[in-house]
Amino acid sequence: MNAPDPQLDGAPFDRAAEGYNFAYLDEQTKRMIRRSLLKAVAVPGYQVPFASREMPLPFGWGTGGIQVTAAIIGRDDTLKVIDQGSDETTNAVNIRRFFARTTGVKTTRRTSEATIVQTRHRIPETPLTDKQILVYQVPMPEPLFRLEPRTAETKKLHALADYGLISVKLYEDIVHHGGIATTYDYPVIVNERYLTSPSPIPKFDNPKMHMNAALQLFGAGRERRIHAIPPYTRVRSLDFDDHPFEIQRWEHACALCGSRESFLDEMIVDDEGTRMFVCSDSDYCHDRREQQTGDAGESGEPDVAVKRAEGESA
């Protein structure tokens, strides 16, 4: 499938690109971002403004996440980047390569090996530990923005914890779709105080944010906001008493690894509309398949998985 990423197997530090400061941003900028991060961690869920810089990629591609990662990454870190759960999509590959070049730190696909995971729209299926940091790319940090266009007013609503408005959104969902139809970017209350947008992760991942051992940092480059969920913080998804919060469920198991617990992507594999459901978290799926082949040899493996395994061993 993809050509093996030469940077993946732990490029030595001296291979970092010349002419750039460590992790691209200058030290002054990194300090500025770190100050905002400290404040964000101190007030869980509160959106802290920061002076977002122009990055060498367009807004909406992860400028916020990349700046947060640049501000916290150190020489001993191991970085994993995922886009919709996958390590192999364009966004993930490019951001991983960007940091490999500008820092020379080790990069990995394994969730368990990473110290920093930058993510676009997923939380890894493998539970994170208190040694890890999860950095989210956030397009719109303000959960109220479709309901209240005035920023000054939304700030006031946050300050006074006046969150009746967000229930209106859920109410409208039930009216028009018969149930809470918000499936991603599902609003949460962090630490029983701030209404927060969890970035467009599927609501399947919302329960993972609750009491997570890892530090979760959210960077919105275009909107110039940073917010955070410190380790072991309560995160409650909003709902109605008679329409409780529910996560997505599938009738299928992953076609590759057979998992019934993970978030599945639907793929159309030919022109006749044949569908296949596979794990969106590529590392999780890969690990499970490796375990299975270890247990039962090569038998019973779907074709795609075998091909991929061959590609990687080569």
Add this chain to the structure above:
Amino acid sequence: MTTRITPLMSARAITKQYGGRNGCRNVSFDLYPGEVLCIVGESGSGKTTLLNTLALRTEADSGALHYHATHGEMLDLLAMSEPRRRLLMRTEWGFVQQNPRDGLRSGVSAGANIGEPLMAAGARHYGQIRATATQWMERVELDATRIDEFPAAFSGGMQQRLQIARNLVTGPRLVFMDEPTAGLDVSVQARLLDLLRTLTSTLHLSVLIVTHDIGVARLLAHRLMVMQGGEVVESGLTDQVLDDPQHPYTQTLVSSVLPV
């Protein structure tokens, strides 16, 4: 001996001006529970400024404003903190705008518009919110089957009734109304006035209503304040003021009503 009733709201020398001009000057009154007080006057006489100042939507320059809250406490409205002010507005007050589109949320359904104040006050049961919304649609004589339609799908008069429902759903004690019938045709106006009169008397509401229409005042108000050039020139019981106007301006106002 009669027992003294505490006024719900009492204003003393309320002044709000724009750069030392216009606005309203030196307005004092007491509003009692269950009373409908009407502020009439020509365009530019400071009626709306006064109403907005009383409803704490604009800040008063000077004066004193007190409100007798449900739990018996006398609140100094002008010195109150913003969170408490908002809580009061959410739970005990309503504000009906002249243009229903200012008072409604156009992007969400009629039911959500009525339910929003409930949700803001902490209601988290969809079925109950919807049932209350339906009930209120019926109370303001709207077709309850249209609960899921957007406000834009309703006519001007219906939107106004929707706005009234939205304001009354939390069971407020005091409702501010800024020309609620302006811009509606006469027959719709008459029905709306009839509805308002029924609602205010059944719910025992105190109402502060601004209008330039003497007919509205005659029909709804118990008491009247006539404003001209930012000052109250005459006040008293509605019938008394309208039948026996003392001030020259009030006399002009009363005599300029077109006979049918």
